[in-house]
Amino acid sequence: MAPLYELSILLYIASILLYFIDFLQQNRKANETAFWLLSVVWLLQTLVFAFRIMETKRFPILTMSEGLYFYAWLLITLSLVINRLLRVDFIVFFTNVLAFFILAIHTFVPSSQSPAIAERLVSELLIIHITLALGAYAAFSVSFIFSVLYMLQYSLLKRKKWGARLWRMADLAKLDFLSYVLNLLGLPMLLLGLILGVIWAYIQLDHFRWYDAKVLGSFVVLLVYSIYFYKRVVRQMQGKAIALWNIGSFLFLLVNFFLFGSLSKFHFWYA
Template structure:
C-alpha cells in the first residue's frame, strides 16, 4: 500500500513537472512573467516532493541513496531541479532554465517508470500507464497543431479576400488577421513542448518494453522531424521575425508534414501501437 502511494506521488510530480515546463516554454517565447512565476511555484512544489522522497529513502535504507542506477538517477534529477530553481531565482537565465528542466524531466521519468526498483506487478502497470500518458500528451499536441492549422487556413482565406477587396459578409464573420495569426501562434506554443514531452516518454517506454527498438524506425524519425519542423517555425517567428503570409504558409506545411508522419510513417513503423 505504501509503495503504491509513493508511486502515485511520483506520478503527481511528473504531472506538475509537465505543467511547469509548459509554462516556462510560454515565458521563454512570450516573455510572460506570470507564466514564469507560476512555473517557478510549480517547480518548487515538485522540489519539495522530491526532497521528501529523498529523505524518506535515506531513512528507509539508512544510507545516502546513490549506490544503484535508479538511486543515482533520482539524485541527479533532484540536483537539476535544485539548480534550476537557484538559476531562476537569482540569475534569470530563462533559456538555461527551460532546457535544464527538460533534461531533469527526462531523468525523473526514467526513474519513475524504470522497473528495477518496483515489484513486477507495479512495474508492469506503470509501463502500461507510461504508454497511455505518452499517447495522451502526443495527441493533445496534435490537437493543438490541428487548431493552429485551421487558424492559418482562415488567415490565408482572410488575406485573399482582403487582397481581392471582397468586402462581403464572409470577410466580416472571420476575425482580423492579427487575431488569427496570434491564435495560430499560441496553439503551436502549447503544442510544441507537449510533443517534446510526449516523445521523451515514448522513447522511455520503447526502451523498456520494445525488444527491437531502433532510432531509425520510420515513426521515430518522423516524429522527431515533426518536432524539428515546428521548432523551425518558432525560430522563424521569434528570431527571424517572419510574420504574416510567410509564417502562415510554413505552419500549414508543417501540419501537412505532421499528417504524413501520422498516417504514412506510422504504417511503416515496426512497433508502433496501432500496428501491433
Template structure:
C-alpha cells in the same frame, strides 16, 4: 496498498511537473508572467511532494538515498527542481529555468516508470502500460493543438486573399482579423511543441523498456522528430527572426501536412507503432 497509493502520487507528480514545463515554455517564448507564476507554484508543489517522498524514504531505510542508481536519480531530480526554483526567484534567467526543468522532468520520468525498482512484476508491467497511455494521450493532445493552429493559418490565408482582392462582404466580417488569426496559430504551436517534447521523452522511455531491440531509425520515430523540428523552426522564425504574415502561415500549413504524413503513413510503415499493439 500504501505502495500503490505512493506510486499513484508519483505519477501525479510527473503530470504536474509536465504542466509546469509546458507553462515555462509558454513563458519562455511569450514572456507571459502569469504562466511563469503558475509554473513556479506548480513546480514548488512538485518540490514539496518530492521532499516528502525523500524524507519518508530516509525514515524507512534509515540512510541517505544515494546508494543505488534509482535512489541517485530521484535525489538528482530533487536537486534540479531545487536549483530551478532558486534560479527562478533569485536570478530570473528563464532560458536556464526551462531547460533545467526539461532535464529534471526526464530524470523524474525515468525514476517513476523504471520497472526494476518495483518488487511486483505485475506492478512494473502496469506502470509501463500507464507510461504508454500518458505518452499517446499527450502526443494526441499536441497533434490537436497543431490541428487547430493549421485551421487558423488556413483562415488567415482566406482572409488575406479576400482583403487583397478587396472582396468586402459578410464572409470577410465573419472571419477574425489577420493579427488575431496569426496570433492564435502561434499560441497553439507554443502549446503543442512542449507537449510533443514531453510525449517524445515518455515514448522514448517506453520504447527503451518495452522494445529493447527498437530500431531508432524507425519511420515513426524519425517522423516524430521531424515534426518537432519543423514546428521548432516555425517558433524560431516567429520569435527569433520576426517572420509574420503569409509566409509563416504557409510554413505552418506545410508543417501540419508533415503531421498528417507522420500520423497516418509512418504509423503503418513503423515496425512497432501500429497503435502500439
C-alpha cells in the same frame, strides 16, 4: 453504445451541413442550431468514451482506432471551447470537417488487438505518452485551421472582396496570434510525449530502433515546428510566410501520422 455512436454520427453530419450553409449564406440561425447539435454530439461521444473506459478498465487510446476517436473528440472539444471563449466564426466548421474526416478513418480501422498485446501495453508511461502526443496533434490541427483562415482572409482582402464573410472572420493579427499560441501549447506536449515514448520503449521493448519510420518522422515533425518558432520568435516572421510554413508543417504531420505510422515496425499497436 453502438446506437449512441450512430446517432452522434448522424447529428454530426447535420451539424456540419448547417455550418456549411452558414459559411455560404451567412445564416446565423443555422450557425446557432449547428452549435447546439455539435454540443449534443460532444456529449454523446463523451458518453461512448466513458463507457469504453469502464469496459476496458483503462484509458482507451492504445490502438489506432482508439487513438483516432480520442483525437477527433479533442478536436470537437477544442472547437467548442474556442467558439465560446473567442467567438471566432468558421473555426468550428473547419475544425469539425477535419474531425469528421478523422472519425471516418476511425470507422474503417480495426478496433481491437489480441488480449496479450493489450495487457502488455497497459502502462501509465505509455498512456501519458500517447495522450500528450494526441493533445499536441489536436493543438497543431486547430492552429492549422487558423492559418487556413488567415490565408482565406488575406486572399479576400487582397482581392478587395468586402463581403459579410470577411467581416465575420477575426482580423489577420488575431488569427496569426491564435495560431501561434496553439503551436506554443502543442510543441512542448509533443516534446514531452516523445521523451516519455522513448523512455517507455527502452524499458519495455527488446528491439527499439531509432531509424524506425514513425520514430524518425515524429522527430522531424518536432524539428519542423521548432523551425516555425525560430522563424516566428528569432527572425520575427509573421503574416503570410509563417502561415504557409504552419500549413506545410501540419501537412507533414499528417504524412507522419498515417503514412509513416503504417510503415513502422515499432508502433505495432497502431497496425
